[in-house]
Amino acid sequence: MAVHDFSEELIQQGIELAQTKNSETYSPYSHFAVSAALYLNDRGLFVPGVNIENRSFGGTICAERAALASAISNFGSKDFGFLVLYTEHEPLTPPCGICRQVLAEFCGPEFPVIMVNHKGQRRDMLFSELFPLPFDEF
Numbered sequence: 001m002a003v004h005d006f007s008e009e010l011i012q013q014g015i016e017l018a019q020t021k022n023s024e025t026y027s028p029y030s031h032f033a034v035s036a037a038l039y040l041n042d043r044g045l046f047v048p049g050v051n052i053e054n055r056s057f058g059g060t061i062c063a064e065r066a067a068l069a070s071a072i073s074n075f076g077s078k079d080f081g082f083l084v085l086y087t088e089h090e091p092l093t094p095p096c097g098i099c100r101q102v103l104a105e106f107c108g109p110e111f112p113v114i115m116v117n118h119k120g121q122r123r124d125m126l127f128s129e130l131f132p133l134p135f136d137e138f
């Protein structure tokens with residue numbers, strides 16, 4: 001599904017959820033708060049995610065992967081419609097490389113990633129633009 005398959009009203013709901021969750025990140029080391037809202041097609045709801053850092057920095061979980069893990073753990077859903085990513089930074093924040101690889105496990109080339117910030121800036125990208133050559137041979 002592409003971004004135009006989803007109503008603007010639904011997308012705004014996701015943006016509002018991601019914005020609300022931005023105060024709930026655990027990011028005392030980087031002070032870079034990232035929050036996400038992942039829409040589940042088969043459940044008709046959004047699952048939030050926030051970045052959760054660790055003093056052993058490699059243990060940090062990004063907002064995108066937190067949302068994905070929550071969707072599968074709490075709802076048994078891997079039917080991901082689109083992802084909203086919210087930060088209070090400029091330029092807009094795209095998913096990191098690890099998250100792109102993890103998302104590639106479940107998301108096809110048409111999966112929309114919607115990046116927004118506190119200034120109301122927004123950029124919609126297809127997953128294939130963010131990650132044109134996924135490792136999927138295994």
Ligand SMILES: O=c1ccn([C@H]2C[C@H](O)[C@@H](CO)O2)c(=O)[nH]1
Nearest residue numbers: 030032034051062063094095096
């Ligand atoms: O797309 C991104 C990029 C970074 N982070 C987090 C990881 C770390 O906690 C902080 C700084 O890299 O931002 C995310 O959650 N998602």
Ligand SMILES: [Zn+2]
Nearest residue numbers: 062095096099
């Ligand atoms: Zn990441």
